[in-house]
Amino acid sequence: MDHTLFRYDEPYAPRQRRANWFAWTIAILLLIGLTLAVWLGSYYIFGQPERPDSYRILQKLKKIDQPKRFQLTAAPAGEFLNPKQLHDRCSALRPAELAKLNAELARNYIRNFQQVRGQVPYVVGRFTIMEARELTPNDLFKSGMVALTSAVDYGELLLEHIYPADAQAVPLMKGTLATGLEIKLERAHDLSAVIHAERLPDGRVMITTVPLLYGSYTVTQGRGSFSLEPPFDLNMAAGWPLFKDPMRKAAEARYASYREKLAPPTQGLAIPGLVPPSDKPAVATNELIRVEPAMPVDAPPATAVTPAPAVAAAASATPKGGKVAKTSPAPAASPAPRAVAAKPGTSPAPAAAVAAGKAGAAVSTASGAPAVAVSPGAAVALASPAATPPGAAAPSAAPVLPPGTDQTLASTAGGGTWKTYPAGKMPQGRLIATGDLRDVAERGMTGERVYLRGQFVVNFTESNRAVLRPRSNMAESMLRLGAPSSTRIIVEFPSGMAPPTQGAVVSRDEARPYEITEVRKQADGQLNVFVREIMQ
Known part of the structure; x- marks a missing residue:
């Protein structure tokens, strides 16, 4: 037997290696842990942008x-609190609850108030500047000024008001935000949102606010004004508040010495309890107030005057074969008389007025001028040829409407008072829903009456105005059938009619709609719809 015949065959095949299930288990567990770490890290970073590492x-x-500049009618819904209400609310919180509140306030500001739970707290009241300093890149806000103030009518609250601005406006702000200047925050003009609150060891509360309007400010007794700008970014590693504890104590000491210098000298020995102190705060001689920028006013267009057609003089017929004398001048054409519309009920001049008895009656003059058609019941005065110089253009007569004729929309009939109607009795117009507002903003009103129906939630109310937002159900939100979330409905109410309360739900149908007067679309997609209440 040839042994070389099967020299390449092996009598035994290699044994198959068994899978290492333990190693695979460890690898899968590591991948699961990595997935959980990535998921938790994403939640930590995106869910808490107020933390310095997450923000970075x-x-x-x-x-x-970048922080957004809000309009007064498009600001987030909130509540206005005076110094005492702010102090009572913050002093009642435990340290953990106060830390949670501060994290939520800072998170809302960083997110431009897109996912707000509840209402945004705004500050109203009078405050006196204790000290103001310039912001540096080492502060949370890198450019502008910050003023440490105390409440005039409630000394247990301190307020540090941030004024973000460009570096060019800082020199003017330093001269304006002086010690002793009073800041007046009003509900109708200012929207200073609370973004941080801190309880001091002595029981007082210090809050940090920033104006969401970023408007222009000036003083009541002085010249010049400065404008604010939203910050480009924040330095969250600098921490809160902007006036740290040593800086705040030094500012309070300097303000105490400043008040001692301005205090009037006392006459004799003051006996406690003999003269009761006055609880009424003194009237400020100089205040810092926000001003609205001037809007350009277009001049009304000049009314074009159309000249009356020239009236040719009627020449006498020349007999056949006759000649015209060359020496005699041609007869001058007499100017056409003008028709002047007189007010109903006024008596015309006895020599030049003609009363028309029937429609289409013609009044002719002795000189052969064309007849003037007179409507029934109207008095027409015929001007003599001497009243109008030859060659002068006579303006065309405009039709006079009866006093009861209503040719304007009810929403533009007057400031604060316009015509209202019972339910279902308003003039005929086009009825739209909130989902059609975007098309109206792009195409315009086209001169027709447009009514709005739907359900709305009241965000803000004043004496004769309310700001609403459309209310959409879950199905419309998922299918994006309703109005955009950036839609604001600004409702004007006539004099004597009270607007709905804040937080109320308003429903309007085809029988009781709002009348749309204007739709404005801003560059950032914000849609402001101006409507008026026309229902009785």
Whole structure:
């Protein structure tokens, strides 16, 4: 037997290696742990942008938007609190609850109030500047000024008001925000949102606010004004508040010495309890107030005057074969008389007025001028040829409407008072829903009456105005059938009619709609719809 015949065959095949299930289990567990770590890290970073490390990572990923400048009628819904209400609310919180509140306030400001739970707290009241300093890149807000103030009517509350601005406006702000200047925050003009609150060891409360309007400010007794700008980014590593504890104590000491210098000298020995102190705060001689920028007013267009057609003089017929004398001048054409519309009920001049008895009656003059058609019941005065110089253009007569004729929309009939109607009795017009507002903003009103129906939630109310937002159900939100979330309905109410309360739900149907007067679309997509109440 040839042994080389099967020299390449092996008598035994290699044994198959068994799978290492333990190693695979460890690898799968590591992948699961990595997935959980990534998921928790994403929740930690995106869910808490107020933390310095999260804010820095989101900045590198370009997931942080610049703080937005709000309009007065498009600001987030909130509540206005005076110094005592703010102190009572913050002093009643425990340290953990106060830390949670501060995290939520800062998070709302960083997100431009897009996902707000509840209402945004705004500050109203009178405050006196204790000290103001310039912001540096080492502060939370990198440019502008911050003023440490105390409430005039409630000394247990301190307020640090931030004025973000460009570097060019800082020198003027330093001269304006002086010690002793009073800041007046009003509900109708200012929207200073609370973004931080801190309880001091002595029981007082210090809050940090920033104006969401970023408007222009001036003083009542002085010249010049400065404008604010939203900050480009924030330095969250600097921490809160902007006036740290040593800086605040030094500012309070300097303000105490400042008040001692301005205090009037006392006459004799003051006996406690003999003269009761006055609880009424003194009237400020100089205040810092916000001013609205002047809007350009277009001049009304000049009314074009159309000249009356020239009236040819009637020449006498020349007999056949006759000649015209060359020496005699041609007869001058007499100017056509003008028709002047007189007010109903006024008596015309006895020599030049003609009363028309029937429609289409013609009044002819002795000189052969064309007849003037007179409507029934109207008095027409015929001007003599001497009243109008030859060659002068006579303006065309405009029709005079009866006093009861209503040719304007009810929403523009007057300031604060316009015509209202019973339910279902308003003039005929086009009825739209909130989902059609975008088309109206793009195409315009086209001169027709447009009514709005739907359900709305009241965000803000004043004496004769309310700001609403459309209310959409879950199905419309999922299918995007309703109005955009950036739609605001500004409702004007006639004099004597009270607007609905804040937080109420308003329903309007085809029998009781709002009348749309204007729809404005801003560059950032914000849609402001101006309507008026026309229902009785």
